Amino acid sequence: MEALGVIVEYNPFHNGHLYHLQQSKNLTNPDVVIAVMSGQFLQRGEPALVSKWERTKMALLNGIDIVVELPYAFATQKAEVFATGAVSILSELRVDSFCFGSEQGNIEDFNRTVQLMGEKSDPYHSSVQKYIKEGNSYPKASSLAFSETFQNENVIDLTQPNNILGFHYVKAVLELGSPIQPFTIGRTTAGYHDEQLYPSNIASATAIRKHLFETNREIQHVQDYVPAPTFSVLQQIKSFHRWEDYYSLLKYKILCSTPEQLRTFYEVEEGIEYRLQECMKKSKTFQEFMTMLKTKRYTWTRLQRMCTHILTNTTKDEMKRVTEKKEYSYVRLLGMSKAGQHYLREIKKDITIPIISNVASFSDDGLALDKKATIAYSIPLSEPERSAFIHKEFSQPPIRFDEELRKFV
Amino acid sequence: MEALGVIVEYNPFHNGHLYHLQQSKNLTNPDVVIAVMSGQFLQRGEPALVSKWERTKMALLNGIDIVVELPYAFATQKAEVFATGAVSILSELRVDSFCFGSEQGNIEDFNRTVQLMGEKSDPYHSSVQKYIKEGNSYPKASSLAFSETFQNENVIDLTQPNNILGFHYVKAVLELGSPIQPFTIGRTTAGYHDEQLYPSNIASATAIRKHLFETNREIQHVQDYVPAPTFSVLQQIKSFHRWEDYYSLLKYKILCSTPEQLRTFYEVEEGIEYRLQECMKKSKTFQEFMTMLKTKRYTWTRLQRMCTHILTNTTKDEMKRVTEKKEYSYVRLLGMSKAGQHYLREIKKDITIPIISNVASFSDDGLALDKKATIAYSIPLSEPERSAFIHKEFSQPPIRFDEELRKFV
Numbered sequence: 001m002e003a004l005g006v007i008v009e010y011n012p013f014h015n016g017h018l019y020h021l022q023q024s025k026n027l028t029n030p031d032v033v034i035a036v037m038s039g040q041f042l043q044r045g046e047p048a049l050v051s052k053w054e055r056t057k058m059a060l061l062n063g064i065d066i067v068v069e070l071p072y073a074f075a076t077q078k079a080e081v082f083a084t085g086a087v088s089i090l091s092e093l094r095v096d097s098f099c100f101g102s103e104q105g106n107i108e109d110f111n112r113t114v115q116l117m118g119e120k121s122d123p124y125h126s127s128v129q130k131y132i133k134e135g136n137s138y139p140k141a142s143s144l145a146f147s148e149t150f151q152n153e154n155v156i157d158l159t160q161p162n163n164i165l166g167f168h169y170v171k172a173v174l175e176l177g178s179p180i181q182p183f184t185i186g187r188t189t190a191g192y193h194d195e196q197l198y199p200s201n202i203a204s205a206t207a208i209r210k211h212l213f214e215t216n217r218e219i220q221h222v223q224d225y226v227p228a229p230t231f232s233v234l235q236q237i238k239s240f241h242r243w244e245d246y247y248s249l250l251k252y253k254i255l256c257s258t259p260e261q262l263r264t265f266y267e268v269e270e271g272i273e274y275r276l277q278e279c280m281k282k283s284k285t286f287q288e289f290m291t292m293l294k295t296k297r298y299t300w301t302r303l304q305r306m307c308t309h310i311l312t313n314t315t316k317d318e319m320k321r322v323t324e325k326k327e328y329s330y331v332r333l334l335g336m337s338k339a340g341q342h343y344l345r346e347i348k349k350d351i352t353i354p355i356i357s358n359v360a361s362f363s364d365d366g367l368a369l370d371k372k373a374t375i376a377y378s379i380p381l382s383e384p385e386r387s388a389f390i391h392k393e394f395s396q397p398p399i400r401f402d403e404e405l406r407k408f409v
Numbered sequence: 410m411e412a413l414g415v416i417v418e419y420n421p422f423h424n425g426h427l428y429h430l431q432q433s434k435n436l437t438n439p440d441v442v443i444a445v446m447s448g449q450f451l452q453r454g455e456p457a458l459v460s461k462w463e464r465t466k467m468a469l470l471n472g473i474d475i476v477v478e479l480p481y482a483f484a485t486q487k488a489e490v491f492a493t494g495a496v497s498i499l500s501e502l503r504v505d506s507f508c509f510g511s512e513q514g515n516i517e518d519f520n521r522t523v524q525l526m527g528e529k530s531d532p533y534h535s536s537v538q539k540y541i542k543e544g545n546s547y548p549k550a551s552s553l554a555f556s557e558t559f560q561n562e563n564v565i566d567l568t569q570p571n572n573i574l575g576f577h578y579v580k581a582v583l584e585l586g587s588p589i590q591p592f593t594i595g596r597t598t599a600g601y602h603d604e605q606l607y608p609s610n611i612a613s614a615t616a617i618r619k620h621l622f623e624t625n626r627e628i629q630h631v632q633d634y635v636p637a638p639t640f641s642v643l644q645q646i647k648s649f650h651r652w653e654d655y656y657s658l659l660k661y662k663i664l665c666s667t668p669e670q671l672r673t674f675y676e677v678e679e680g681i682e683y684r685l686q687e688c689m690k691k692s693k694t695f696q697e698f699m700t701m702l703k704t705k706r707y708t709w710t711r712l713q714r715m716c717t718h719i720l721t722n723t724t725k726d727e728m729k730r731v732t733e734k735k736e737y738s739y740v741r742l743l744g745m746s747k748a749g750q751h752y753l754r755e756i757k758k759d760i761t762i763p764i765i766s767n768v769a770s771f772s773d774d775g776l777a778l779d780k781k782a783t784i785a786y787s788i789p790l791s792e793p794e795r796s797a798f799i800h801k802e803f804s805q806p807p808i809r810f811d812e813e814l815r816k817f818v
Contacts, residue, residue, distance in 0.1 A: 248788055249661055255784040255799070256722040258777075281799060284792040313665040368667070375664040379657055383693040390664070390690060 001343050004030035005090035005098035005180070007070070007083075007169065009038045011048050011209070013058035013230045016101075016187070016202045021063055023185045024099035032065040032343045034093055036086045037334065038075035039370055040377035041312070043082050045304025047241040047377055049209050051389070053396065054233055056335040057408070060401035061229030065340035067399075068093065068355075069332040072369040073322040076308050078138070081323065083168030090180060092328055094347050097181040100169055103160035105186025110170045113155045117171070124149040137299045139164075162187060201225060212240055238385070243304070245380040247286040250311050254280045266309040266319040267302070276310075312376045314369055322366040329364050332356045335399035360394045410752050413439035414499035414507035414589070416479070416492075416578065418447045420457050420618070422467035422639045425596070425611045430472055432594045433508035441474040441752045443502055445495045446743065447484035448779055449786035450721070452491050454713025456650040456786055458618050460798070462805065463642055465744040466817070469810035470638030474749035476808075477502070477764075478741040481778040482731040485717050487547070490732065492577030498740055499589060503756050506590040509578055512569035514595025519579045522564040526580070533558040546708045548573075571596060610634060621649055647794070652713070654789040656695040659720050663689045675728040676715040681707075685719075721785045723778055731775040738773050741765045744808035769803045 004024060010017060025033065037059065039052045048055065056067045074085025090098050104110065117124065127148050131141035146158045156163050170182050203225040211222055219234050226234070254262065254276050262273035275293065283289035293303055309319075333355050336344065344355065356362050359371070374393040378386050400409045413433060419426060434442065446468065448461045457464065465476045483494025499507050513519065526533060536557050540550030555567045565572050579591050612634040620631055628643050635643070663671065663685050671682035684702065692698035702712055718728075742764050745753065753764065765771050768780070783802040787795050809818045 249658070251795075252658055252661075252785065252788045256781050261722075281796075284796050313670075372665050376661065379661045386660075387690075387693050 001031040003095040004028045004033045005095035006035050007086040008035045009042050010055045011205050013062055014226045018227050020101050027183055028097045032339050034066040035059050035064045036070045036089045037067050038070045040373045041076050041308050044301045045308045049240050050237055056399050058230045058233050060335050062227055065337040067335040069334050071366045072373045073366050076305055079164050079168045084172045087172035091178045099183040100166050101187045102162045102166040102184045104156045104163050107184045109156045114171045120149050243286045251280055253310055264315045266314050266316050267306040312373045328353055330354050330356045333398040337401045337403045357398050410440040412504040413437045413442045414504035415444050416495040417444045418451050419464045420614050422471055423635045427636050429510050436592055437506045441748050443475040444468050444473045445479045445498045446476050447479045449782045450485050450717050453710045454717045458649050459646055465808050467639045467642050469744050471636055474746040476744040478743050480775045481782045482775050485714055488573050488577045493581045496581035500587045508592040509575050510596045511571045511575040511593045513565045513572050516593045518565045519575055523580045529558050652695045660689055662719050673724045675718040675723050675725050721782050739763050739765045742807040746810045746812045766807050
């Protein structure tokens with residue numbers, strides 16, 4: 001069986017995702033599509049709008065055959081680590097190809113850029129250091145160094161968020177020595193950060209979430225921008241998750257910790273622990289807190305990721321133990337179609353790591369972070385929903401979808 | 410000037426407290442009365458119904474001249490440590506006498522019991538160990554050992570909660586070699602744990618709080634049981650604090666920590682960290698959690714204190730640093746009358762430790778715990794009240810009361 005991989009957040013699954021999925025299938029003609037999907041917290045350091053289980057349902061209903069979880073230790077990281085984690089899992093699951101969306105839209109440009117970057121690695125990294133010393137954030141410094149190093153070369157535009165991710169995907173494939181064939185598809189209409197709902201039926205996930213929050217979840221207005229199955233899942237959801245719901249917890253965590261304790265959390269560096277406490281004392285909302293905290297040196301996204309790690313109580317030591325390993329110790333299965341189930345049976349003999357269906361009986365440093373993330377994610381819910389939500393993390397078997405009958409079984 | 414000391418929680422100040430205060434004044438005829446009062450969390454491991462500032466107002470309005478804070482490191486401890494902390498502060502403040510309520514009501518009985526206990530310390534402690542090994546809680550084992558050791562002696566009944574505290578007060582005076590003269594007054598009508606509102610105008614603080622919570626703060630019903638000034642303070646309060654308001658935070662803290670992290674918190678011993686997590690996963694309210702957690706080995710109060718330390722993020726190391734010191738490094742002033750102010754000026758030349766009016770500029774391990782306690786205490790409030798409440802902890806000068814004009818100045 002031919003397998004295609006995609007790396008996704010589906011926050012929530014919208015028409016742009018469906019377009020990408022259909023184009024990817026047209027390009028590679030796979031028997032099954034495997035999605036590596038982030039769990040409760042996402043790459044920009046935010047809680048997912050709805051839980052990983054709801055997003056798994058959306059994925060299965062929209063044509064994904066297997067959904068596996070990108071562990072917290074990779075899902076909430078800068079592009080490089082995120083990409084390495086995601087591509088490694090696809091590699092473990094023996095996909096033949098994988099396809100990502102990008103602003104550039106041409107895989108040869110990515111291959112050439114990665115190759116050139118390999119050749120000019122030293123001058124590039126010196127240049128990055130120079131720009132960081134000048135007080136720029138890491139992404140800004142990388143972008144400036146990139147322009148400087150490759151000013152006369154035909155390279156991709158690495159100021160575009162999806163190009164950056166794509167670059168790291170292609171680089172990860174090369175570094176892992178993986179036989180996976182990468183493809184890319186140009187993104188249409190809506191940019192990653194766009195906050196508008198366009199008149200066409202494609203809008204960014206950011207715009208869709210913004211609309212849901214601002215209108216106090218009048219979900220009928222997003223109906224035009226999401227596939228019907230997504231809409232039916234959204235209709236059944238009682239509450240959407242956003243940072244403001246976690247502000248009390250974050251305030252508690254930041255102000256009830258000593259600076260020394262804050263420093264143990266992943267990404268809390270360079271004395272920012274004092275600034276975290278000062279800004280938290282003065283703020284009354286998450287937005288206000290972040291606006292005070294923001295400096296030229298730190299991107300908003302990096303600060304949000306830092307807050308995510310504080311919220312989930314994730315220390316530098318814990319993160320190191322997980323990301324230092326060169327190999328995954330498990331893949332967590334969230335859902336599968338009948339075709340997906342068939343594929344997994346087929347590859348079982350070829351793969352060495354366990355595919356986890358029931359986490360209660362499996363102990364692992366990486367999985368421990370996912371469990372904590374689910375607990376932190378659940379706290380703003382009311383009882384008895386919260387207890388049920390936590391229980392689900394430890395008891396829910398993978399969601400099974402019968403694609404012929406179009407229903408969960 | 411003659412000073413009388415009292416050791417109080419005033420949670421809230423009720424007619425029984427007023428009776429005790431008046432009797433104490435009659436007995437010792439002081440110029441001023443100094444109350445050492447617990448802050449936001451109390452000896453039974455509970456958040457105070459209302460903040461220390463509101464309770465300071467109640468105390469001043471009802472005839473106390475100086476209110477100082479019993480630091481968190483002593484206020485949330487078993488009787489022995491609580492008593493040592495409170496008596497030490499009274500000693501620092503040069504009181505001539507202090508007076509406590511007790512079931513026994515006769516100071517000679519306390520003196521004799523403390524003396525006998527000193528003489529039979531070894532057999533008593535062996536007996537305590539024996540009963541603990543049999544699976545009894547520490548208080549139960551102490552009580553059994555006490556009966557066994559002093560079965561034929563004329564000693565006080567140390568199964569009574571106020572007798573236990575009184576015993577430790579008198580013992581602390583002796584051990585500190587303090588010249589303070591202790592007095593006791595028999596308690597009338599309402600027992601410490603009584604939950605009934607009696608037809609007389611005296612009810613326990615427990616009964617008053619229970620009534621306020623169960624009737625959803627219909628405060629007119631408690632009017633008969635509290636002095637008028639208490640009632641007027643209670644009328645202005647928007648929300649009363651109780652453990653259930655902190656259940657989400659406690660759940661977050663217990664479930665997002667590793668067992669190793671839980672073990673760093675004060676009083677988390679003997680593998681109870683696993684039990685804390687198991688019971689927390691299964692419970693939906695604080696009451697349910699505590700009921701599951703309770704065993705013969707642990708008293709409800711000890712478990713609540715453990716939860717308080719987890720909630721306030723108080724570690725064994727932090728607590729050790731504060732309680733190991735033989736001397737206080739400060740006394741925190743919460744409020745004073747004109748007479749109180751006069752007294753403080755008078756003793757200033759005799760005392761060596763600073764009396765803190767403004768905590769913002771004072772750094773101390775013990776005070777750090779009080780600051781954290783206030784932050785944890787504030788989290789269930791809504792914004793902007795919560796930010797104002799936290800700001801107050803760092804900026805509020807002592808409350809000044811003009812007893813002649815009967816108003817705050």
